[in-house]
Amino acid sequence: MNRTLGVCYYPEHWPETQWADDAARMARLGLTHVRIGEFAWSRLEPRRGAYDFDWLRRAIDTLHGAGLKVVLGTPTATPPKWLVDEMPDMLPVGADGSVRGFGSRRHYDFSHDGYLEECKRITLALARAFGEHPGIAAWQTDNEYDCHNTTLSYSAAARAGFQAWLQRKYQSPDALNRAWGTVFWSMEVADFGEVELPNLTVTEANPAHVMDFRRYASDMVVRFNKAQADIIRAHSPGRDVIHNFMGRTLAFDHFAVGADLDISSWDSYPLGFLEDRSDQNDDWKRQFARAGDPDFQAFHHDLYRATSKGRWWVMEQQPGPVNWAPHNPAPRDGMVRLWSWEAFAHGAETMSYFRWRQAPFAQEQMHAGLLRPDSIEAEGYFEAAQVAKELGELEGELDDKAGLADVAIVFDYPSAWAWEIQPQGREFDYFRLVFDFYRSLRRLGLSVDFVPGDTPSLEGYRLVVIPGLFTWSPALLEAIKAHDGHVLIGPRSGSKTADFAIPQGLPPALPDDLLGVRVARIETLRADTPVPIQGGGTFQFWREYLEVNAETETILSAKDGVPALVAKGNCHYLGGWPDADLLLEILQGLSANAGLSVRELPDEVRLRRHGHHVFAFNYGATPFDLTDLGWSREPLLGSRRLEPSGVAVTQLSDAGY
Amino acid sequence: MNRTLGVCYYPEHWPETQWADDAARMARLGLTHVRIGEFAWSRLEPRRGAYDFDWLRRAIDTLHGAGLKVVLGTPTATPPKWLVDEMPDMLPVGADGSVRGFGSRRHYDFSHDGYLEECKRITLALARAFGEHPGIAAWQTDNEYDCHNTTLSYSAAARAGFQAWLQRKYQSPDALNRAWGTVFWSMEVADFGEVELPNLTVTEANPAHVMDFRRYASDMVVRFNKAQADIIRAHSPGRDVIHNFMGRTLAFDHFAVGADLDISSWDSYPLGFLEDRSDQNDDWKRQFARAGDPDFQAFHHDLYRATSKGRWWVMEQQPGPVNWAPHNPAPRDGMVRLWSWEAFAHGAETMSYFRWRQAPFAQEQMHAGLLRPDSIEAEGYFEAAQVAKELGELEGELDDKAGLADVAIVFDYPSAWAWEIQPQGREFDYFRLVFDFYRSLRRLGLSVDFVPGDTPSLEGYRLVVIPGLFTWSPALLEAIKAHDGHVLIGPRSGSKTADFAIPQGLPPALPDDLLGVRVARIETLRADTPVPIQGGGTFQFWREYLEVNAETETILSAKDGVPALVAKGNCHYLGGWPDADLLLEILQGLSANAGLSVRELPDEVRLRRHGHHVFAFNYGATPFDLTDLGWSREPLLGSRRLEPSGVAVTQLSDAGY
Amino acid sequence: MNRTLGVCYYPEHWPETQWADDAARMARLGLTHVRIGEFAWSRLEPRRGAYDFDWLRRAIDTLHGAGLKVVLGTPTATPPKWLVDEMPDMLPVGADGSVRGFGSRRHYDFSHDGYLEECKRITLALARAFGEHPGIAAWQTDNEYDCHNTTLSYSAAARAGFQAWLQRKYQSPDALNRAWGTVFWSMEVADFGEVELPNLTVTEANPAHVMDFRRYASDMVVRFNKAQADIIRAHSPGRDVIHNFMGRTLAFDHFAVGADLDISSWDSYPLGFLEDRSDQNDDWKRQFARAGDPDFQAFHHDLYRATSKGRWWVMEQQPGPVNWAPHNPAPRDGMVRLWSWEAFAHGAETMSYFRWRQAPFAQEQMHAGLLRPDSIEAEGYFEAAQVAKELGELEGELDDKAGLADVAIVFDYPSAWAWEIQPQGREFDYFRLVFDFYRSLRRLGLSVDFVPGDTPSLEGYRLVVIPGLFTWSPALLEAIKAHDGHVLIGPRSGSKTADFAIPQGLPPALPDDLLGVRVARIETLRADTPVPIQGGGTFQFWREYLEVNAETETILSAKDGVPALVAKGNCHYLGGWPDADLLLEILQGLSANAGLSVRELPDEVRLRRHGHHVFAFNYGATPFDLTDLGWSREPLLGSRRLEPSGVAVTQLSDAGY
Ligand SMILES: [Zn+2]
Ligand SMILES: [Zn+2]
Ligand SMILES: [Zn+2]
Incomplete structure (x- = not known):
């Protein structure tokens, strides 16, 4: 690779006379790719149908002429004023009911069919015009889905779309009523047309109702992206379709959007x-x-x-x-x-x-x-x-692929929605929980892969962790059963059915032969009232009262005697949210059992395995001595005295793995 | 008793096949009463007029058959979707002007006459159907009035209702203008139809205007409850009418609603x-x-x-x-x-x-x-x-009634509204102030009764405290004059006329022969700038500058010389909000004067006198030795070593009272 | 003087029988001026056209009869209900889109032409009626413009007015598009009618767009005030026109409003x-x-x-x-x-x-x-x-005028708007920055004048400071060039063009022969991560990376070597927001260079020079000894032991200046 x-780069921001010089400087700097075009709709189509692609062609030609490869963005994150004025109901609506207007960006509703058609039209026009241009290496669809919290919209278009989506899913109002448990508080509907959006209710809406709305909203992003990807693929063969995700953006399922991409970027x-x-x-x-x-x-x-x-x-x-x-x-x-x-x-x-x-x-x-x-x-x-x-200098040395990491974490977007809907304790946040696990594994020097909640296989991972999973997919359940590495489940994993209800046999809803544990009761905790664990450390924010079968082993208990970490064979269940040190200790123990070699790193230093090499990074302001980690030879890049902001790469065998 | x-219990949530078993288990557990039905409108009337009461009758029969007494709730806290769709203007409107929609509960406006009629209709239907059922012991009207802040609504219905209420109260716009002082800032109205709701004003609305709106809104809750109570009484003779109040809910006058109940519950x-x-x-x-x-x-x-x-x-x-x-x-x-x-x-x-x-x-x-x-x-x-x-085990031992308590506190809902409207200092809150007095009395081991702001008598109480009372009712004034026990008034009590104005002779607006004190000026204080009192302790949040007549005695003064606690005979006035220790000391002194025997309890331990017995409760996590309080014999229930979460009961004579 | x-005084609040007594007491107290009338519209015109000025005439006569001079307010801050009901679209609209209704005060939109006409009508009627009354000494227009954040309104009237204002300013949409840089994010407009108000956008609006809206809104206040001032001047010769400003009110340009006043008040x-x-x-x-x-x-x-x-x-x-x-x-x-x-x-x-x-x-x-x-x-x-x-006692002693102060600070309202629009760091606030400079100068015992951002002259000031100036006016640039005193510019001064863009040659956009410095990059800082300066102190919140020409001197540098304070001749540039001690030190040094004699005062004590005298004020609760400042004789007023809350005045020569 x-x-x-x-x-x-934004050629439309600069005088055309400057483009060639810019391109030449880019190439001289060693850049090879240039992304352009993603906010330029008002220049590409100043009035309906009045396409003006010539300047873009000249820009692409100029960049291409300098040896650069162009990533062309569809301009759909910034619909122009004339278009918004034609169909003002395309504007998104906030949870407070107010319209989010023109004047910045992302002012569109993913549910709006009319706007979707407009996006297909401009994408098609661009794909036809530039799809086979030799300078075009890839496409970017739209820009930063969900940025500025734009996945969720409470518009009339969203309401109509949601009702239709529910009708497809449930077929009958009765099925919806049963699934959501609308008998509670007389929330029953006699017709899909009676379903409201779950905002502006007097107190919280039904979690099953909100959860379906979140699924619907995520599906609308997938639909929106796929519509563009399909057109680009049809008219720009051999080019990669990319979208640029944002950080800590959880409102849509990035796995589902990613399924329609060649390359995810962020x-x-x-x-x-x-x-x-x-x-x-x-x-x-x-x-x-x-x-x-x-x-x-x-x-x-x-x-x-x-x-x-x-x-x-x-x-x-x-x-x-x-x-x-x-x-x-x-x-x-x-x-x-x-x-x-x-x-x-x-x-x-x-x-x-x-x-x-x-x-x-x-x-x-x-x-x-x-x-x-x-x-x-x-x-x-x-x-x-x-x-x-x-x-x-290094290109020949490094492997093409990073290869499988040491540990897999199951990451599941619907779980993020579920616990946002029902945190039960103020601090409970799915990203925060998973991030705690991720950081602890990295503090141990381990490299991590993520796998989705419906992964059919966990093969190759000696340790798999599954924190806070909303509900089990059949695929993942089968993968766990088939897996011979260590698995750590919980806290809160498997605590709901897909309909956002408590499973009949209580969480974690796993077969007794797999784990033999039941969550009899849970509690959420103020940050200043953690639950102490025998041997040190605490559970914070979230704690479960576990009941275990006779054949299930209790590895750790709280000081009040409630089991904290239990196991049956290689399958473990964790009944609370450990503080950082306890989590490190638990993962250290499991890693040892799994045969993973770990070393405790300071907060500032991180390692990453890549093929047959390992990278070291120093986020700190003081040097770190890599010989402490067993680096005995001079690295390929950098030195064993890892300077502030330093980078080093060495052979895997030398890194002490 | x-x-x-x-x-x-919610029979509609469970398969009918489970009801009998549930009922039997309830009875075995020792329960005698079961509340049902209060959220079941969509099951009792799935479509307009299509009553389906059969399942409810079977549920009542089942519970009754197991020896249980049913409390039947009217389902009016959860109007069904079809009804809301028929009259969408029944939905409440928030202070920000946005409609609070269907999808949870309490989505109705107390002012809406159409919805009131619907509630009377369903209540009548239920009362006719079940009013004389032998299993029905009592009724609950609606559920948790004001929960989710639903007393106040700023709808068109509320505006029309408020205008009519004002017309009844004031008869002429001139009278309203005079009462409110609308000459200030040209807020005068020429017609009751010109009166707006007091939300969404540029800066704060006229406090007299807001106060009347609060009174009106409370009256609407009373009207709503009474409408149901009247129907139930007419059709279900001998059954108690109950409502379940919530905690720290002050938006409506619970005394006024309670006047139409047989039993208050919470x-x-x-x-x-x-x-x-x-x-x-x-x-x-x-x-x-x-x-x-x-x-x-x-x-x-x-x-x-x-x-x-x-x-x-x-x-x-x-x-x-x-x-x-x-x-x-x-x-x-x-x-x-x-x-x-x-x-x-x-x-x-x-x-x-x-x-x-x-x-x-x-x-x-x-x-x-x-x-x-x-x-x-x-x-x-x-x-x-x-x-x-x-x-x-204890039933024979205990008295039927708790009997009169040691101390009475005057509690007055309009005062809560008044100081919410005009706190004058950020921390001034009526509930908080009264609760401080209540806690201090309890720290002294005293038992407390509350009496309303228009109580005609204080007879039997050796000590009466009246903190933060908005305005005097003639009845209470007479009761104070007639009272021979000790009375502690203030801070801020009597500081307004009923029209939310400063009384002509200045607060506390008491006759000179009763107290002889005037509040010349007040100030509110940051929490970090309390006013020190001679002899220790401070006034926090609120402090008054008292002027006293010659024959009025100054008991405590601030370090700057301003009188803090003054008295004339048994009548005392307190010119500030004491911190916890000062308040304890003041009440201790007054209790001693009143001949009440007190003992200082730790935060975790509380006593409650009940007839000829006294209960002790330990809210703490460590044991408490009741012999420290003079308990010399083993209690009837529990032991003198009061365990964490422990309860003990002993004969009154033994408790040291 | x-x-x-x-x-x-509000005669309409009190029985007419009390007026004469009130007036007599005022006069006895030593008051000479009485402001009346500014909220009395509903009494002056209870119904459209039904003027009732008689009571006001009697009130003025009464005050005048007691020897008092009347300041008559126009009642336009409180339009009466009948007028609002006639034109409900005169109500202002909040940034969240909700109408700010009747029921308090300032419930009008400065953009509303219809309301402006009403204000002119009532002002004319009052001016005709009382303009030449011998008791009238001055007029107050309206009351506290912008109080309760009323300068900005997002109404339909504001939108129409803004579009017309833009058309006058830019003449063509193309010019607007170029000035604002709407090519960014496809925000281009084809017609002025397409310009929206800058609220309720999905993410932040274009700063140039918001800035023009802020200018427009300020202009509307100026227009509103001038309309009244013109009428009063025409009909009340020889009387002063006054408006009463509020504290820390920055939403409109007080210099521009002040240009139409005889007297500013606050x-x-x-x-x-x-x-x-x-x-x-x-x-x-x-x-x-x-x-x-x-x-x-x-x-x-x-x-x-x-x-x-x-x-x-x-x-x-x-x-x-x-x-x-x-x-x-x-x-x-x-x-x-x-x-x-x-x-x-x-x-x-x-x-x-x-x-x-x-x-x-x-x-x-x-x-x-x-x-x-x-x-x-x-x-x-x-x-x-x-x-x-x-x-x-003192009247003969004091000079008529305060005279020129020691130091001038350039104060510029548009700069306040600019940094509110684009703080770049949470703490960056124009008022706070300027106030820091002002306080530091006062800690040094200096007296300060403010001058506007377009002042044509800085003559007479030995030191001029210009912190946080949005953009240069040609006048101020010329004044600086012509000035021979010391000038301290920055931080952030001159960092934008008038179109809210970064100047081509980078900030501070000053000619090289004046200063020779460029701000290559800026950063904003958390309060807990200040940048240490060599020799002590820190830059907080805001820091610039300065590049200086060879002939520019670096006076202070940060510990990381970046120049912090640079100078060329008498012109200085400061590349960050100094903490209080560093700022004091910098201003002390500059004052010394400028030949100003300074002395460091405690926080509680302040001096103010007035003609040939100097005043001392003690805001503290303990005495301060003025002999420490060189006061050798007993003051004309007060004593050298300056008591808590004390005031002293002495001859300038004695004060140690
Ligand atoms: Zn971006
Ligand atoms: Zn409840
Ligand atoms: Zn004022």
Whole structure:
């Protein structure tokens, strides 16, 4: 595999006279890919039907002429004013009932059939015009689905679409009433047309009702994306179809969208995300203010890699300070390079910076680029140049694929929706729970793969963890039964039926011959009242009262005697949300049993295995000595004294695995 | 009096084949009362006029056949979809102007005449069908008025109703203009039709305007309840009419609703209420996370007992973890029993658990019952069984009635509205103020009665406290004058006329021969700037500058010399909100003067006198030695070493009173 | 100049029989001015066209008869109900799209042409009726523009007005598209009628779009005020036109409104403002809870003095506890007197208390007056009496004018809008930044003038500071070039073009021969991650990476080597937001260079130069010894031992300047 670098570019923002020079500089820097076009609808079609593709063709020609490969975006995230005025009911509606209007971006409702037709029309026009252009290497559909919380809309279009979706699913109102348990509080409907959207109710709506609405909304994103992907495939043979996901975006099922993509990509803003979507406390945010959370990027690299059969990119990489977080510091020197290399360590094909030149106008004028607004090279430019050089030096050495990781985590988007609907305790959040498991595994130096909740196989993984799974898919249940590695289930996994009800035999709803445990009762806890565990550590936020069969072994108990971790053979069940140290200890024990070699890393240092090599990354501001981890020879890249923001790569055999 | 236990049950949630077994188990457990039916409208009338009461009759027959007494609820808290679709303007409207829709419960506007007629219709149909059924012991009207803040609605129906109410009250716009002082800011109206609802104004609305709207809204709840009570009484002779109030619910006048009830009941969720409606700090919440606030339940027992001439129940008792608070821990072992006994100590006739079996579906699926969803006994079941057994053992011993308490607190719902409308300082809250007084009295081991703000007599109480009273009723003023016990008035009491104006002679608007004090000026204080009092302690949040007549005695002064506590004869006035220790000291002194014997209890331990007995309750996690309080003999129930969650009862003479 | 005292009075609130007595008491107290009428529309015109001015004439006659001068307010801040019902679309609309209704005050939209006409009509009627009445000394237009955030409205009238305003400004949609950079995110418009208001967008709107809307909204306030001022001037010759501004009110350009006034005034509520609009921490708020922030009143005295060519009043002075802040404590004894004298020290002509007698009814019933509701003198009365007496004693001594201050600060309302639109870091706030500079200068004992962002001259100021200026006006640029005093620019000054874009050569967009510095990059910082500066102190919240030309001197650098303070000749640029101590140190150094004599004052003590005298004020609760500042003789007023809440005045030569 040829690892490549790219950049996002907006020819429509700059005088045409500048394009050739920009292209030449990109190529000189060592970039190979350029994403363009994704917000340009008002320039591609200034009035209905008045297509103006000539400038885009000239831009593509210019880039192509400089040896660059173009990723062409469909402009559907920014419908122009004339279109919105033609069909104002295409606008999304917030949960509070107010219309979210024109004037920024993503002002459309995924449920709106009329807008979907418009998107197909412009996509078709672009695909016909540029599908076979030799400069086009790939396509991006739309931009950052769900950004600004746009998956959920409470419009008339959504209501009609949801009712039709329910009719297809349930066939009869009676079936819906039974599935949702509408007998409770007289919520029964006699007709699908009576089903309201689940917002603006007096108190909380029926969780089964909300859950179906969440599924419906996710399906609408899948439908929207697939409509474009199908058109592109039909008219642009051999080109990859890509979408750029965002960080900690859970409102739609990325596995389902990914199924229609060739390549999943995501937009990685380590400093912005630390500021605006991390659960860590202020000390942590202060410590990593100029580096980002050491596990956040890796988490998404691993997760999105799983959504499209292993092929993945970073489509937008933070190159300097951004504009949208509560605070927007500059990255520490070297971090842009580190982030770039980390993507490759996790198997990225292409790592693309956002953006080429800082725009001096409009909403993102304070967002850094590789160039400053005055076209002088910004800090990120030089770090990108170093990556380009190092990529060339190492290219022969590294394997094509990352290969299977040590541990698999089951990740399931509907579980995120379920626990958002019914957290039961204020802190219960699916992402946070899974992230805790992920970070603990990484603190042990392990590499992680994600697998979806309906994975048919867990083969090859010596350890599989399944925290917080809403409900069992038959496939996963079979995969667990067939699996001979260690499996850690819980907390809260299997606690619901697909209809959002408590399973008849109580959670975790696993056959007795597999585990022999029942969750008799649960409780949620204030952060200051954790439950102490015998031998140290606590359960926080969430705790279960487990009943175990005679043949099930209790490995850990709470100080009040309630079983905390139980097992039958290789199958384990965890009855609470462990604090960080307890979770580390539990996973350390399981890893040892599973024959995985682990080492405890400081918060700032992370490893990632890639084929026959292992990468080391230092997110900290002080050096770290890799000989402590058994690195005996000088690395291929970097040195054993891992500098602040440092990167090192060594042979796997030498890394102490 | 035969003290009894009950449970809430939803036959419509379970297969009919299970009913008889459920009923038999209830009876075996020692329950005698079962509340049913209050959310079943969609099953009782699936379409307009298509009544289906047969299943309900079979359910009542089954329960009755097992020897159980049924409390039948009117289903008006959950109007079905077809009815809402017929008259969508029956939906309540939030203060922000958005309609609160179908999909949960309590989606109706108390002002809507059309919906009121519907409620009368279904109530009449039920009362005719079941009014004389021998299994019916009582009725519950609707369910939890005001739950989810549903007393106030800003609908067109509310506006029209309010205007008509104002016309009845004021007769002429001029009278309204004078009463409200609308000359201020040119708010004058020329016609009652010009009066708007007091929401969505640019800045705060006229407090007199808001106060009348609050009175109106409370009256609408009274009207709504009375309409049902009248029908039930007419068609179900000899049965008690009950409503189940909620905790810290102040939006309507419970005395006024209670006047139309035979029995007031309330829904007691000690852990949920600690989490979501306590003013205490995090340390306190942590300490009592598994027990509940030691005074919160007692407060409502005492308050609601007062609203219906002494007859009262707990209609819903928390049996385990609930689902609706920010955190939902499990009760400490024994607390369900303690809460049950505490209700009886405060004079309850019936203590009913919510609910029989945990429902595995819909909104409350995470709310524990006496049975788990799989019908196995949950923890609460065993504690209920113990209570049933102990009730049998003690029944002959205890008096029928609790009798008069040591101290009376005047509690007045309009005062709660007034200070919500005009807190003047962020922390000023009527409930919080009264609760501080209540807790202090209980820390002294005293038993408390509440009396309404228009009580005509204070006879029998050696001490009466009147904190934060909005305005004087003529009745209460006469009662004070006639009273020979000690009276403590203030802070802020009598500070307004009924028209929400400052009284002409300044607060507290009492005749000089009674007290001889004037509030010349008030100030509200940040929590970190309390006013120190000579001799120790502080005024917090609220402080008055008192002017006293020559013959009025100053008992306490602030360090800056301003009188803090003054008295004339047995009548005292308190010019600020004392901190906990100062309040304790003040009440201790007054109690001593009043000849009440007091003892200072730790936070966790509380006493309650009941006829010739006294109960002791331990909300704490460590034992408490009752011999410290002078208990010399072994109690009738429990032991002098009061265990965590322990209950003890002894003869009054032995308790040191 | 004859310094005078006044009071606000509402004859319509009191029986006519009381007027004469009130007037006589006012005169006896030493008041000379009385403001009346500003909320009385419903009494002046109870129905359309049915003017009733007789009572007002009798009130004016009564006051005039007592020797008092009347300031007559136009009643346009409180349109009556009948008028609102005639044109309900005159109501303002919040950013959330909900109409802000009748029932309090300021319920009108500045954009509404119909309401503007009504205001002109009532103003004309009043001006004709009373314009030449000998008792009328001045007029107040409306009341407290923008109070309750009423400058911005998102109504249909605002949308139409904004579109017309844009058309006048840009002439063609193309020009608007270019200026705003709407090519970004396809926000282009083909017609001015397509421009939406910038609220309710999916994510943030284009900053250039919002900025123009802010300018438009400010222009509407100017238009509104000017319409009244023109009418008054035409019909009430020789009388001053005044408006009363509020504290920390930035939504409209007070310089632009002030241009149409004879006198700017403001409503000074030191305790309320400390509680509800200060950036200081809780310790500070506790320390000054009964005094107010020692710099807040002075800041507004100096700022508003600048908006109307030096003539200014305090129209409303807090006389005791108010009703509208989160907490409303009583002022420390002496503070009402201190605040009064402080206004005169900063050059006020008239200092008017709000209000004469506390109203016992309606919204402000808990707002103290000089009299209590029972007409007894309140605390403020006696302090006002003392001021009146002292004014008489000192009148011959003091100069007419305050004269030029030591330092000028450029204050620019559009900069406040700009950084509200684009803070880039959560703490970045224009007022807070400028206030930090102002306080630091005052800590050094300096007196400060404000000048607007388009001032054509800086003559006479040895030091000029220009923090956070959005964009350069040509006038100010020329003034700086012409200036021979010291100038301190930055942080963030000149960082945008007028079109809200980054300047081509990067900020601060100053000619190289003036300064020779470029801001290559900026970052915003969490409060817990400041940037340390060599030699001590930090940059907080905001930091710039400066590039300097060879001939530009670096005076201070950050510890990471980035220049922090640079200079060329007398022109300095500051690349970050200094903490309080660093800012003090920087300004101390610059003052020394500028030849200004400074002395470091404690937080509680402030000086103000006035002509040939200097005032000292003690906001603290302990005495301060003025001999420490070189005061060698007994002051004209007060003593060298400056008591808590004390005021002293001495000859300039003696003050150590
Ligand atoms: Zn992006
Ligand atoms: Zn309930
Ligand atoms: Zn005012």
